[in-house]
Amino acid sequence: MNTTVQKAIETKLSEALSPALLKVENESHMHSVPPNSETHFKVTIVSENFDSLRLIQRHRMVNKALEEELAGPVHALALHTFTHKEWTDKHGSVPESPNCLGGTNL
Template sequence: MSVAKMMKEKLEREFSPCILELEDESYRHAGHAGANPEGESHFQLLIVSDKFDGVSRVQRQRMVYDVLAVEMKERVHALVLKTLTQKEYDAR
């Protein structure tokens, strides 16, 4: 199973997001330090979930990193996060 698929499954299970967009940006970092030649090392994530309601931005990021701890330790070098509630997403 791909790293992206595992990450999506974990995030869906934990946050029940109404929007989950995970983009593999590894191609933009080819040849850089930390870039895995197999790819799937750099990601950008947009996740919209009501589980973030009343939670600070820093705590939201910690919640996501806790769920993806194995992937962050073993394979993912960089993860750009945008964590929003439905209300915040609709207001942008």
Template sequence: MSIAIVVEEKLRTDISVSELQIVNESHMHSGPAADSHFKLVLVSDDFAGKRLVQRHQMIYKILAQELQTPIHALSMHLYTQEEWSKKNGEVMASPACKGGSKS
């Protein structure tokens, strides 16, 4: 089973999901990478009243095992339904990897 499917199943089980996008961005990594770099866009009213760090902690807890391995990088964009509506469903594009200390 792909990592993206595992992530989706875990999130949908533990959080009330209005919108969920899991984008494999491994191809943007400067070195060899496969199924290890992801962008997560998650809209849930479970985030209401929570600061950004609390939202991230929720996701870290749910995906603790996957964040040990095989996920190397996870860009998280976490919104309530109201915040998502204000953004018109738009999320910034991820930058290409510069290779860590190579840049």
């Protein structure tokens, strides 16, 4: 079975954190990588598991769940981790990712 990196990220985070909201975006096209790459991702996740945790602790939880991907195909991972209250207070939005400023097109 050939599973995409994005699908693997979605599956692992769903299993590890039981999120109320999970959005995994492949942003590789915004960087200097070959077409159809799966190397740069933005993850937005809302989970009760983040209640009372500091931001660094939340990121560590995500990184632990994605150890295999971070050791292999994933070059960059932008994390936006929220409790339910934080997500509601932000009106359900995260900042747009900037375009890549370095490298060359391959």
